[in-house]
Structure formats: C-alpha cells, structure tokens
Amino acid sequence: MRAAGFVPTTATHNVLLKAHCSDAAAPIDDAVRLFRNIPKPDACSYNTLMDGLFRRSRRAEAQELFSEMVANDIAPTVVTYTTVISWLAREGSLDDALEMFDEMVRRGIAPNVVTYSSLIDGLCKGGRAASSLELLDRMVKEVKPPNTITYSSVINGLCKEGRLREAMEVLDRMRLQGRKPDAGLFGKLIIGLCDAGRPVEAANYLDEMVLAGVQPNRVTWSLHVRINDAVVTALCAKGEVGRAFRVYQSTRTRGISTEPSTFHLLVEFFSQKNNLDKAAHVVLDMLSERCIPDTETWDVIVSGYWSKKKVRKEAEEMWNQLRVI
Incomplete structure (x- = not known):
C-alpha cells in the first residue's frame, strides 16, 4: 500500500490488528506494537486489543488500556464494556464485572443481550443465581428478550444451587416467550429433580420433552441416554415400580440405549x-x-x-x- 502511495487508515490498521489478536499463535506483543503505530486509534482499535489481551490472560494490561482509552477522550462503546464484563465474568471476578456493568449504565450506554448473557452466565457459574434472576427480570423490562443461551445459564445455575422451583418457573417463562427448550435444557432440570429425590416430577418433564419432539441425534445421543437412565434409577430408588417400567419401555421404543448398570x-x-x-x-x-x-x-x-x-x-x-x- 505504501509503495503504491496509499496511506494506511485507522480502519486498515484495525483489520490487521484483528488478525493478530484472533490468531492464537500470533504473539500479542506484535499486536501491541501495531496498535502503538496507529496514528489515531479509535474505539474499535482499543476494543480489539483489549479482547486480545484478555484472551491471553493479560488482564492488568487490558484494564490499563481501558483507562487509557477514557483518558484520551475516546468514549467506550457497548462493545467495549461487553468485552471487559464478559472476560471479568469468565475469570470469576464477579464484583468487578458488576461494578463495570453499573458504570456502563451510569454513562448512559445501554447493555445489549450479549452483555446481559455474559454477566448472567458468570453469575450462575459463580454460585450467584439469585443475582442472575434480577438481571433476567431487568432484560424483560427493557424489552431485550433473553435468548436460549441466557435461559440455559440461569436454569443450570438454579439447578446447581438446588433452587428447582425457580428453575421450573424460568423454564415456563421461556416457553411462554415462544422459545423451545432443547435436550440440554430439559436434561439439566430433569437430572436436578432426580438428584433432589423428585423422580415423578422428573419423569413428567421427560414426557414433556418427548411430546415436544426433542429427539436424540449424533451430538445429543449420550445426553439422552444419561437423562433416561437417571429417571429410571431415581424412580427405582423411590419404589415407583410401574412408572419406572413405563419410562424404560418408552426409552426402548425410541431406540435409546440403556446402560448395563x-x-x-x-x-x-x-x-x-x-x-x-x-x-x-x-x-x-x-x-x-x-x-x-x-x-x-x-x-x-x-x-x-x-x-x-x-x-x-x-x-x-x-x-x-x-x-x-
């Protein structure tokens, strides 16, 4: 480009910067040097390098870059905050992620579905499902319908904490919104109910899953086997003879394997x-x-x-x- 007399623009640099940051084999220091050679880096430049630094566990440098961005009067965007919040949540720094979320709102930047989903997923994995429910309600009020991934994170988190009643309520809300639970989502709730000693309810949800047409494929085959085995085992433990045999027969009819145990x-x-x-x-x-x-x-x-x-x-x-x- 230079030999032809074309001066690289910020957008040109950003494309090259993105390539460096996306390639796991590329040294991130090369991306940093490239960034420092951009005459006028914009928000996209900062966002790209921050993501690359977080991706390589260089959190302190990424946060310094965020502070530099603000100091240089380059306004952080929803992508900026979502990037930082997402990585903080993944690392388990939930208080820092929530603080960044609050700062984002104070600056008048509206979180999008990805922002909410990233934070909710981190909260659920960190054992703070109650906080995730508050965010889920907030999404609905702001008319930003949660997607299947968001609902899956919340239900999984609630099941892990033994809050099965709330998990069932969230599943009902999801279906009312017109979103269809998949095998993974049904499985989390069904296995959670089995572990809690509530096999009849688990069997009812298994029936719902079958009626909804959720069938096994090459990806979900082992999951279906695990779900059905869990229900049969839990029913046997509770002495539910007839129901255990009906679930077993249904499993056989649908061609799903049964474990030797x-x-x-x-x-x-x-x-x-x-x-x-x-x-x-x-x-x-x-x-x-x-x-x-x-x-x-x-x-x-x-x-x-x-x-x-x-x-x-x-x-x-x-x-x-x-x-x-």
Missing part, C-alpha cells in the same frame, strides 16, 4: 418386588442388545425364581431323583 438395577428392582416377568423381560432385552448379564445379575433373577415355592419344590424333587439314580 441400569439394566442390572431394573432386574434387581423387579426381582425384589416379586415381579419376575418384568425382570425376565429386561434380561431378554439385555441379550437382544448383546449386553451379556454378569454373574450378579443372573444370581438376582435366579434367586427370584428359586424363591417361588413351586420352582423350589420341583427342583428338590429332581435333585432327589438324581441322588437315587
């Missing part, structure tokens, strides 16, 4: 409940999937049949006949 649990569960027909049904399903029952599984079902008087009596008679022979 869950197979064994069902055999043991039905044998203890003296429901040997269902136990035998599960064993046959295991064999059809080439999942060979181990010795413990065989012992459970054989012991169940052995406890039947008729079977024991006939076996004893046969044994006596063999002894005579």
Whole structure:
C-alpha cells in the first residue's frame, strides 16, 4: 500500500490488528506494537486489543488500556464494556464485572443481550443465581428478550444451587416467550429433580420433552441416554415400580440405549418386588442388545425364581431323583 502511495487508515490498521489478536499463535506483543503505530486509534482499535489481551490472560494490561482509552477522550462503546464484563465474568471476578456493568449504565450506554448473557452466565457459574434472576427480570423490562443461551445459564445455575422451583418457573417463562427448550435444557432440570429425590416430577418433564419432539441425534445421543437412565434409577430408588417400567419401555421404543448398570438395577428392582416377568423381560432385552448379564445379575433373577415355592419344590424333587439314580 505504501509503495503504491496509499496511506494506511485507522480502519486498515484495525483489520490487521484483528488478525493478530484472533490468531492464537500470533504473539500479542506484535499486536501491541501495531496498535502503538496507529496514528489515531479509535474505539474499535482499543476494543480489539483489549479482547486480545484478555484472551491471553493479560488482564492488568487490558484494564490499563481501558483507562487509557477514557483518558484520551475516546468514549467506550457497548462493545467495549461487553468485552471487559464478559472476560471479568469468565475469570470469576464477579464484583468487578458488576461494578463495570453499573458504570456502563451510569454513562448512559445501554447493555445489549450479549452483555446481559455474559454477566448472567458468570453469575450462575459463580454460585450467584439469585443475582442472575434480577438481571433476567431487568432484560424483560427493557424489552431485550433473553435468548436460549441466557435461559440455559440461569436454569443450570438454579439447578446447581438446588433452587428447582425457580428453575421450573424460568423454564415456563421461556416457553411462554415462544422459545423451545432443547435436550440440554430439559436434561439439566430433569437430572436436578432426580438428584433432589423428585423422580415423578422428573419423569413428567421427560414426557414433556418427548411430546415436544426433542429427539436424540449424533451430538445429543449420550445426553439422552444419561437423562433416561437417571429417571429410571431415581424412580427405582423411590419404589415407583410401574412408572419406572413405563419410562424404560418408552426409552426402548425410541431406540435409546440403556446402560448395563441400569439394566442390572431394573432386574434387581423387579426381582425384589416379586415381579419376575418384568425382570425376565429386561434380561431378554439385555441379550437382544448383546449386553451379556454378569454373574450378579443372573444370581438376582435366579434367586427370584428359586424363591417361588413351586420352582423350589420341583427342583428338590429332581435333585432327589438324581441322588437315587
């Protein structure tokens, strides 16, 4: 460009700066030198380099750059604040992120959905789901509808903290907004309910997930297996015989695999409940999937049949006949 007589503009420098900062293999010091050679860096220049510095864990330099930007009378934009807030939240510096958010609002810069989502995600991961709910309400009041990622962060955070009632309310709000929960979102709530000893509610949400047409694919296959196994296991732990078997049959009908440990649990569960027909049904399903029952599984079902008087009596008679022979 220079050889042709063209003088690089700030926009030209920004393109090159973006390339340096985006390339993980490129030394960030090269980007810093390039930035210092820009005659008149603008907000985009500062934003790009700050993101690059944060990305390489050079937070102190990034924050110094922010202070320099303000000192040089270059007004921070929504992108500037969102970049800083997002990285502070990722690093777990939640108080600093909230302080930056408040400063942003005081300056009259309106946060966008990305700003809110970044901060909410950090708060939820940091065990401060209550604060994330306040921000979620604020988004709605400002007519900035939360997206699926935002809702997913909040529900996950609430489930981790055992605040399942609020998580269910947020899921309802999400659906009223016309957003469809995916397998990951349903899974967080379902597994949370199972862990809390509320398997019937978990099974109800599993039914909702199936009715909503959320089907497994190559990406979500293992997640669907984990969700269904969790519900069956939790129902067995609560003695819900009929519901456990219905969920199991539904899983089979939809072609979702069952873990060997869950197979064994069902055999043991039905044998203890003296429901040997269902136990035998599960064993046959295991064999059809080439999942060979181990010795413990065989012992459970054989012991169940052995406890039947008729079977024991006939076996004893046969044994006596063999002894005579």
